[in-house]
Amino acid sequence: MRIWTAVPTLRLPLRPDSRWRRRALETVLLAADSGAPAALRAVARDIESQGEEEVWRAWLRLPVSGSPSRRWASPLLAELSPGSGGPVPDEVVEAAWSDWLSEHHASLWSLLERWNRAAAASDSRSSLLSRLALGDESVALEPRLFVDTAARFGHPIGERARARLLDLHDTEAVDLFCAAAVDDPEAVRFCVTHHLAPSDEVERAVFFVRTEQYEQYRALDPDGALLTLGYRGAPTEVRSALRAAMTALGDIDVLRVLAGRGSLTDDFASLSEQERAYLIRQFAGREAWAQLWQVTLLMPLAEAVETVRAFGDWRPSGEDERQVFDALRAANPRTVREHLDALTTADPWWGTPPTRILRDDLDERLISFDDLDFSPDGTQLAFVALADGSRGPEVLGSPAAVTRACAGIVDLGSGTLSQSCFSFEQPVDRVAHLGADSIAVAEQGFDRPVDRPQIHCADRSGVRTLDFATGSFAGLERIAGERAFVVATGDDKFFTCSFDGPVAELDLPDGIYFDEIVVDPDRQLIAVVDAGDLMVVQLDGAVAKRLVSDLDSWRESTVHAALSPSVLVRCAENGDLDVWREPLTSTLTPATRTVWPLEKPIGLVWSCALNRFLAVTQSHVDLLDVPQDPDSPLPEELVAERIPLVGDQEGRSFARLSPKGDVLAVSTYRDIDLYDLTALALRPLVSRPMSLMTHRDLVAMGVVSRNPDLDAEALGTLGLLRTCLEHRFRHDVGLGDTTSTAAVPDTEIELGS
Template sequence: MAKPTHRERAERLAARSARSGPRGRWAARRLFATARKNNEVVRIATVLIARTPDHRLHEQAKLRLADWWGEDDESRVRQAVVETGAVAREGYARLRTLALLGRLAESWDEPDVRQARRLLTDYDPDVRLNAAAACRAATGAVHEALWEEAAHAGDPLEGILLDLEAPPPVRQLDRLWAEWFENPAGPLGDALFRWARPPSDTRPVAVALVEAAPPNRAALLYALILGDAPLREAAAKLAPPPDRDFVEELCERVLLRPEAARFCVDRELAPRDPARRALFYVITGQAGQHRALDPDGRLLALAYASAAPAVRVRAREAMLASGELDLVRVIVGEDRRARMAEMPREEARYLAERLAERREWDELWAFVRDLPIATAVELVRLADRWTPRQEDEHRYFRALHDTDPATVDEGLARLPERPPLEPHAVLRLPDQRILHLSFSPDRPPGSPDGPFLAVASIGQGVTVIDLRTARPVQRHEEHSPRIDGVLHVGDGAVIAHLKLLGETAYQLLRYADGASQPVLTTAQPVKSLALTGDDGGFAACTADGDLLLFDPDGEVRTLHITPSGHPAPDAISVHRESGRIVALGDPANVHLIEPAAPSVTAVPTAEPVARAVFLDADTLLCRLENGLVTRMTLPDGRQGPPSQTKQLGPAEPHALPRTGEAVFICVYGELHVYGGDPPERVHVRRSPDDSAGCLAVSPDGSLLAAGYRTGRIDLFDLRPRELAAVVRRPAAALKPRDLRLVTDTLDDAKLPPETRTALDLLRTALEHRFRFDVELGEAVHLAAGEHDVSL
């Protein structure tokens, strides 16, 4: 008889504690008297009870889960806390769970504000995000208390408050003005001039203007922009011929306060940059100068695309007042579809309204159909009684017109932007210490095979598991202490790297059809293996810096990456669609190998790169040697801003290509997901058994596997994370494969009706967009649940 799983034991425990009578009460007392978050059966039982509203211990279980997570970041119960809305009893744990649930803004008061800075730097990304949102939403006494706290806490709290539209209390405003007059640099001045609130006493400004020679720079700038009429006139008379830096700063301030532009207009002052100058002329009403500088509006469109949101508002007001400029061209730019992903909803609404006013219906429809569905369903109503003439356009137009915008917004709100990273299935390989994992390549269209997962373990060789059934289909044993690398290359073949017993040599073996065949013997170990395509080709990097390229026919091409005496790369990353390869390990360079190139290009780096992975053909996500994470563009090697969090140890990134994220596994087995630009840690999942592990991502980006030294493999279905991104993308940015993702999701009978409505509309958008070239194919259904893999 099979041994019951943890889940089965937990279900029995939960059921016994729900009974009435002495036995039920005894089971309940025993459950909570011995409840420990590190006891997996008790933890699962507590989660089950918390998710069962009719269970008599429901509320008690919720409190226990909230306390566990709130006090100690117990990631294994995080999702249950979110689903049940559990809030911890007191202290920081209470505020932390409220922040996780997005309820902090409505539930905290002045004493709680003392924990604001701690919440803003919390380990959990959603706590940080929602705490920042609560700070932005604060009003009244809580808003004032936050400013009092910021006076002592510094960043990041003060940075959030400086971005608010609401000004601080008078006492704090005077403090900020005093700081800016002492050091007129940084974002503080942007906030003060945006708020346009003078200090309570402006006499020191007048004194600084009159008594200083030359006049105090900060006081002069303040007087020209925000001063009353006498102060502004005095400043204009006292001002010497301004230097270029002063002109640039003054013009930047005038962009937000064009009513104070007289000083600049009278002296014909404008920004040095031509695009910025065109924007300045438009906002300050200098139409003649703008026509002379920018007759076709290209410079204005360029400046508008890079301007801050508040400056864009001023520009739209000025363009609308002048009536001379093509709003569509300026706001959308030359490449409309490229701008769609960055266009805020209010900007899209503004542009659609202008098109409707001009009765440019075809242009309006071409614009609306490329927008995200939540924006398109709202703005399509501006078309009044107009409908497209083409029949194939009419179906999507009617679908948008007949769908309630509030229902779509509610449906999308029910799809979290960052779904939890929880295992879809758990595989357990008894007595195996897992070292390496590798997914099989993408399946050919219509193929019934796969996906497969190759697993290398200490002393157990290689096991290949069919993930549809969670059963082993191949087993390869070698008389070697360990296999140091494994790569599934398709068609049932697996490449493994091992050290030959009793020799100072290393070997790549090809396992196929129940037999092993040597591929290559090397004097130096192979440090990295990677697929280069779906046809069996792969690449390997040796410890002495050679790059070995294996084609599907077994031919090998060797590239010597670095000259003798230089640091040898010890890791590679491949972008399979473009064929690009980067080799890493040289502190001064990233080595770029173009497809079929006879040589290697050394790309110098500003900061030494330890590991990197392709996010797309031109972008790497890099872990620097100092542990920070950043993006790098190829082939110029330009690095973007680094993250605020570090990845310590030998963590290697793995790309999640469908979401634009990357995932690391640290020395403690924790999964760290990074997203955005600059990349920041957006998710952390602790190791289920506190052991080190390894990662693999399927070539199509739909599956993630995390293997641990205890023989456990967690399989994550990444499609919910992809769907969360797809539903919010502009229709212009969607891809044919998104239709399969949406169709598979709609098969879920548990979808809320509002979400089903939104996804139905998205499916219609995809069918309209790819109506001539979409082939759905057949979905692969993985075996969910926990599985003991018998070997």
């Protein structure tokens, strides 16, 4: 609508909500904003006939180009001044304060002073700040709003807030203002001028460094202890700013500030890659070569190789140290990094088949393996199996006519059956290796006239039988103690036993029908599992804790469970994985993820060597990403990596893991594959700082170095890493376990196909 149409339209007797009247009024108001005389006269007539309030609201609805404060310089305000009628509506006052607080404008501030009215209480922020702007000394601002306002340099409201900040001496507000000031030069100048600093000494030391008040810092923190505490507790972005500020100081112990006040090794291990790079630049810039060499062997190998190239003509004084230094200097940084990257991502089997123990190589009359268990030292493997007595006069040294089941122990060093072999009249389907060539096996007794299961304890001296007046066995596991084990029965009973000692029943709450029991790495905590409920039992003190489970999503049967030092996981028939953190004290329902909707695991285990749970299916080993920290969130995708098992072999029935977590036994009815996890355990370590590596890692490198698929260059990189670690450990009494952490023979024992 044009102005010459809008002016006469406003004179028509139209309803206030008429679309034509609204369009005409908006057209006239827009023209009046530009100072058009005809439009100003039309607005004045409309105010006389309709009142100010409707015209004010229509004016506020008009779009404004550019700064919102521009509207308040309009010539129209002369017609809408308080003197021309009633008071200015509240919403107009609020709009004016909102625009002025957003951007100061002199004419708008003049208008607000003339009105002398604070914003209505409907907007608490505008109300409080408008009262502060008008000089109300009684207004109390929330500290964060106070500080945010005081930090507004270039706006009059900021000046009022800063004046109040100095008058009130509010410690909380000053602390907040100083925390915000470090990124604003004007705020820093204000703090320096008025001697503002955080009340906490640690925060004050950090503040002085970041604001370049070095004299004040040195007086406060001469030994760097406060700055060290502040740095270690600071977020990443603050650490980065502190490192830049520390460069100008030049007289502090950089490593101690970066890493803390512990040992050199522990300190360096805690540094990030950016922090290590900063430390290297600092030492190199000062030509502090001895200090830099001291931390070089704590770096990741690739960083160490790059670092020694900056030493120029300097070399260590000791002969042993010079040999290590020269070895690092001779290595190619790019080649070393490529080899380490390859080691962290390569197939852990590297095309080498697992060590295979064939059933027929142990004894041709064995029919099938039913259970396995590693010895406590990982050098033997106990088994129970069915045997065919019709194929010879004896089965494992027993008469054919009475032998239906047998148990034995395989020496993993030679891959042969040891002398400890035992036969039983009834089927046995569970075994626990108790150490010292002794085992415990569970005989279900299904073929007896009276169903009376038994536990047989056997060693080289013979067999001792324990009778249980109860139902079938649901679990048999070794626990801590001299040849000690636990037994769970299918009728809700739980017993602790030893090879030579008594049987003791634990008094557990009723209502759990055991499907499986699992133990933690220390063999002290037992999880008793059934389809819908779980019990965690601490054997030291006989503490029992019933876990909360999601009974609304009842599982038909539990597939497997496993315990780490701090987490219990359970895989159900539907492919869900339930996770309990701190299970002995947990009061929460488990976190649940669907992991295996199709191919279900045949084994779920905790590996101390890998520090993670493993799930074994018919075709893969799944590395599970289940955080051990109870405060870490559970990721949506729990399978961190899926590694194919070697060979296209069906019929895999169960999996067991050695006590050290470095050998995985996967069994079918006719053979047992032993997978050496040493290379898998080494993968996350080879690119980490050498300060985090242990004697065990050094031994693992020796095992990996024997892999025939490694080329000469990769072997050279591993050899360089071993040289550095051997030099680090040279003053130790020994190099730890001198045997391989993986008790797997060097050659296969498979004879024929």
